[in-house]
Amino acid sequence: MAMTIDTAALVRLMSWLSPAFPVGGFNYSHGLEQAVAAELVSDRETLKSWLDALTTRGSAWNDLVLLAEAWRQAGEGGDLAETAQLAEALAGSSERHLETMNQGSAFLAAASAWGQGIAAGLGPRAALPVAVGACAARSGLPLEATLAAYLQAFLSNQVQAAQRLMPIGQTGGIDVLSTLEPLIGEIAARASRSTLDDLGSSTLNADIAAMRHETMPSRIFVS
Amino acid sequence: MNLRAIIAASDEVEASRLEVPPMQRARGEGRILVKRAGGRTRIDRLFQDGAAKIRVPRPVTPGLEAVLINTAGGLTGGDRMTWACEAAPGTQLTLTTQACEKTYKAADATCAEVGVSLTAGAGASLCWLPQETILFDQARLVRELDIELAADARALIVEPVIFGRKAMGEAVRSGVFRDRWRVRVQGRLVHAEDFSIGPGIEDGLAHAAAAGHARAFATLLLVGPDAEDRLAPARRVINDNGGVSAWTVGQTGKLLARVVAEDGYSLRKTLTPLIGLLNPGAGLPKIWSI
Numbered sequence: 440m441a442m443t444i445d446t447a448a449l450v451r452l453m454s455w456l457s458p459a460f461p462v463g464g465f466n467y468s469h470g471l472e473q474a475v476a477a478e479l480v481s482d483r484e485t486l487k488s489w490l491d492a493l494t495t496r497g498s499a500w501n502d503l504v505l506l507a508e509a510w511r512q513a514g515e516g517g518d519l520a521e522t523a524q525l526a527e528a529l530a531g532s533s534e535r536h537l538e539t540m541n542q543g544s545a546f547l548a549a550a551s552a553w554g555q556g557i558a559a560g561l562g563p564r565a566a567l568p569v570a571v572g573a574c575a576a577r578s579g580l581p582l583e584a585t586l587a588a589y590l591q592a593f594l595s596n597q598v599q600a601a602q603r604l605m606p607i608g609q610t611g612g613i614d615v616l617s618t619l620e621p622l623i624g625e626i627a628a629r630a631s632r633s634t635l636d637d638l639g640s641s642t643l644n645a646d647i648a649a650m651r652h653e654t655m656p657s658r659i660f661v662s
Numbered sequence: 663m664n665l666r667a668i669i670a671a672s673d674e675v676e677a678s679r680l681e682v683p684p685m686q687r688a689r690g691e692g693r694i695l696v697k698r699a700g701g702r703t704r705i706d707r708l709f710q711d712g713a714a715k716i717r718v719p720r721p722v723t724p725g726l727e728a729v730l731i732n733t734a735g736g737l738t739g740g741d742r743m744t745w746a747c748e749a750a751p752g753t754q755l756t757l758t759t760q761a762c763e764k765t766y767k768a769a770d771a772t773c774a775e776v777g778v779s780l781t782a783g784a785g786a787s788l789c790w791l792p793q794e795t796i797l798f799d800q801a802r803l804v805r806e807l808d809i810e811l812a813a814d815a816r817a818l819i820v821e822p823v824i825f826g827r828k829a830m831g832e833a834v835r836s837g838v839f840r841d842r843w844r845v846r847v848q849g850r851l852v853h854a855e856d857f858s859i860g861p862g863i864e865d866g867l868a869h870a871a872a873a874g875h876a877r878a879f880a881t882l883l884l885v886g887p888d889a890e891d892r893l894a895p896a897r898r899v900i901n902d903n904g905g906v907s908a909w910t911v912g913q914t915g916k917l918l919a920r921v922v923a924e925d926g927y928s929l930r931k932t933l934t935p936l937i938g939l940l941n942p943g944a945g946l947p948k949i950w951s952i
Contacts, residue, residue: 479874493871532918641866646920650907651905653907
């Protein structure tokens with residue numbers, strides 16, 4: 440079933456999840472830089488497969504579950520502190536922790552332009568999915584569309600990183616993004632019905648790549 | 663839930679046991695509480711029920727090593743084991759298992775459940791070093807590990823997992839394995855793990871982002887003031903067989919390592935020196951080498 444969203448909500452999500460929104464997403468490869476160096480990802484097919492795994496049973500899936508929980512808690516006036524702690528505790532390495540906390544905190548600072556109370560209950564620092572989920576709920580943005588926009592922004596940022604790391608070019612990058620579009624819709628719908636019981640990942644090598652990135656001799660990304 | 667709350671709740675457990683379910687499954691509940699006495703760690707309270715047994719070999723160090731035993735000889739769907747272990751302030755408690763925990767094919771969709779609750783008081787040191795959990799084809803296992811630490815307690819948590827024994831030619835095509843860890847320091851959540859795979863295990867593991875060719879892995883977590891200092895030597899031990907990282911959440915320093923290996927034998931080749939490094943003074947439980 441097609442998801443509908445009103446124009447004002449669409450515009451808000453486009454602003455918040457645009458690469459131009461000042462959270463510095465372009466600094467982070469989420470371990471992809473190491474995965475390319477280790478030849479776990481080497482062309483458009485292996486990139487698609489890698490991103491599919493992160494989305495269906497990896498860190499990106501967990502982020503969507505956390506976003507959905509934060510959206511519900513903020514909407515119901517619940518306690519966001521537990522969700523914020525869980526999101527921070529789930530980060531799988533020093534750089535993954537930095538990646539989500541720095542972007543989340545920058546997001547909260549920037550989103551305050553839409554009202555000071557938008558991040559009430561979170562304090563100045565929070566993991567990115569919790570920051571986005573809470574602000575979206577407080578702004579009346581629908582959950583499924585927020586999840587889809589969040590996931591699209593993450594995947595688009597990964598493709599941008601891949602274009603700097605390996606020879607797939609713009610055409611290859613666009614091919615990967617267009618192929619992943621149906622998955623974004625499917626996973627956003629699934630995540631909108633998720634609870635914290637649905638947290639779970641099996642992407643050991645992706646998590647290890649994020650750890651090993653710390654000791655890469657020369658690197659262009661922070662994670 | 664801390665140990666005292668669990669002990670208080672045990673009367674209700676006794677009462678509910680009277681209603682025998684139609685399919686008799688293995689149940690086990692073991693609890694150990696240790697205290698400090700005469701400069702050593704000694705047993706304060708011990709409780710064993712059903713398939714759960716706890717053996718404490720004669721101590722050779724000031725600390726205490728307890729060996730957890732599942733007398734049912736393995737797990738299958740519907741079985742439930744719970745362990746609660748508490749190290750009072752100033753004690754040193756190491757927990758291990760007598761053998762690998764084998765999880766066999768489940769008869770239906772019901773999972774085997776293992777619940778572990780670990781508590782360490784001020785200045786206590788707690789090591790959770792079970793031998794490998796081995797999952798066979800169509801095994802279904804859900805495990806929960808809840809850890810509560812005082813601000814200056816030290817904890818080393820290690821869980822090795824093997825999918826089928828390669829030397830026996832065992833393939834694990836499907837099943838369920840979920841492993842959830844929640845680690846709190848003074849009530850604040852500082853670490854969480856949510857491993858989940860299934861129903862397709864063979865395909866799920868084979869993905870390049872998952873385990874590739876590996877069929878064994880281990881997760882190691884060290885919480886304590888020396889976590890950051892162990893990072894460089896841990897990297898040298900792990901080398902190309904996984905990854906390790908150290909960082910701070912709240913006021914708590916932690917080190918997390920993930921090791922992957924082709925099989926259980928090669929996993930131990932990395933785990934043995936790594937546990938020795940992260941558990942100075944005590945190293946690997948002796949039973950691991952028997």
